Amino acid sequence: MKSTMLEIATTVILTTAALKQAGAVSDGDNAAIFKHLCAAxxxxxxxxxxxxxxxxxxxxPLELYILNMSIAPKDWRAKFLKQDNKATPTPAALPADEKDEEVKARWKTWADTAVFLATGTNxxxxxxxxxxxxxxxxxxEAMRATIHDIVETAHDIYTDTTTKAQTAPADDAVLQKxxxxxxxxxxxxxPNTLNALKVLAGADTGYTTACGGASSQKxxxxxxxxxxCVCGTSAGGSKKPCNAKQATETAWGASNIPDAINWGYIRTICPKPSNTKLTAASLKALVTAAxxxxxxxxxxxxxxxxGENNxxxxxxxxxxxxxxxxxSGTMKPDAIPWIAELEGIADKLAERDDWNxxxxxxxxxxxxLISRAKAVPKRAHYFFQFQKTAKIAAAGEAREGKVSKADCK
Structure with a gap:
């Protein structure tokens, strides 16, 4: 008797284990992971x-370029303007024999600046x-060197390529797409209706072919x-694996993905938000959960x-x-492409901090530098005013130090 009961108990345990390993779909089977899928x-x-x-x-720094050109020697400025048409300022062409690489690189900027200054009341x-x-x-003359240094510093900052974040990060339209x-x-x-070619990355087909891993659909x-695949049921099925309280199952057709009505049943358990604001941190958290x-x-x-393999x-x-x-026991980075893509988008968002x-x-x-440049003329004015005052004072002291014949009377 004991032997028989032991055999029965063993059979029940093995049968239960087998049913658990290869049992039919049950309502709510995938509820735990659906919350992450819904968020995505x-x-x-x-x-x-x-x-x-x-x-x-x-x-x-065009304003500084213009300032620098405005106080440049006239003969230097003249190089950048065509001299045969003074009525209409026109930029001069780069000399064919010019060898200096910096001059060649900056000629257009200088010529455009010279034209700007020669136009109207600019x-x-x-x-x-x-x-x-x-x-x-x-x-x-006294301020030229200082202004030149300020302008060159601004140009160096603008053209600097040694620091990180030189390329503008992806804009909103790119990330949205x-x-x-x-x-x-x-x-x-x-969308109310899904495009099988897009969501399956392959031709429309039934559940087992699309989700079973043996076909070209992905x-x-x-x-x-x-x-x-996670929330649907094959044609004729009645299970609701993502939410036991879902009103109606999301059924596939015999050879097609769920239609608009059946896809709508998914949306009843994953409602649409009114707006979505994303940061790199929030998107990375979503990816980590996914x-x-x-x-x-x-x-x-x-x-x-x-536990299922079918x-x-x-x-x-x-x-x-x-x-x-x-x-080697590790999931490949591109095993689930949409996760990899969202992770890449999070990285692009993070690049905005460096750029900003x-x-x-x-x-x-x-x-x-603009403020410094505006202060230079003021300093030059007071410096020369001081020099002028000092010279006048010195001349007065010299006159006071001389003794005239009249003083001796």
Whole structure:
């Protein structure tokens, strides 16, 4: 009797284990991972905005170039203007025999600056701005070297390529497009009907073919494709693997993905947000959570119905199989492309901090140089005024020191 009961108990345990390992899909099987999939799906419900915004690139210091040209010797300025048409200022062409690389690189800027100053009242305006209207030739001569150094410093800052963040980061439109493509395979926002060619990265087909890992379709390419496998049920099925309280199952057709009505059942358990604001940190947190949805078996990756190795959406698992996606016990970086793409977008957002800091640094330095340049004429004026006063005083002292015949009377 004891032997018989032991045999029965053993049979029950093994049967239970077998059923657990290869049981039919149950309602709510994938609820734990669906919250991460839903968060990813919601990224493309409305066009997201991003923080921080991109700081404008430091402007080219044209004002300082103009200032420098305005106090340059006349013969030097004349080189950059065609002399045969003085009525209409026209830039001179770079001399064919010019050998100096810096001159060749900056000729157009200098010529454009010379034309600007020779046009209308532009020269008068810049001189009024920098209090140069009453300066003497001697004062101009005295300040040239200082102004030149300020301008060259501004030019060096503007053209500096040694610091990081020299290339402007991806703008909002680029990141929005990449997010939509990671979610839906195309730039669509909360579409009611899914495009099988895009979400499956392959031809339309039934559940087992698309999700079982043995065909050319790759639903793991997109968030929507992944959700169809994890939350859907094969044709004729009635299970709701992502939410036991879901009103109606998301059924695939015999040879096609769920239609608009069935996809709508997914959206009832993953509501659309009214707006989405993303930072590098928030997107990285979402990616980190998304990486937990996968489990591995030998060299294969599975998403959903943990423990199952057959994804057919009904008798076996509601899951997505990605074959040959594990190497040396580690999931390959591109095993789930949409996760890799979102991670890349998070990195691009993080690059904005470096860029913004660099542009703020440059702009602050540029504004400081403008202030310094405006102070130079003032110093030159007072310096020469001091010299003039000192000379007058010295002349007076000399006269007072002389004794005339009249003084001796």
């Amino acid at each position: 799906l919601q990224l493309a419900d409305v066009k997201p905005t991003f923080e921080p915004p991109i700081q404008p690139k430091m402007p080219e 020269e008068q305006t810049i001189k009024e701005s920098y209090r140069l209207t009453t300066t003497t030739d001697a004062q101009i 990449e997010i939509a493509e990671a979610v839906y395979g195309e730039e669509k926002w909360a 639903p793991q390419t997109t968030v929507a494709g992944t959700i169809l 990486k937990t949805i996968a489990n591995t078996q030998a060299t294969d990756v599975f998403i959903g119905s943990e 994804c057919n959406g009904n008798a076996n698992g509601a899951c997505l199989k990605v074959p040959n996606a594990v190497s 800091n660099e542009q703020r640094r440059k702009t602050t330095a540029f504004n400081d």
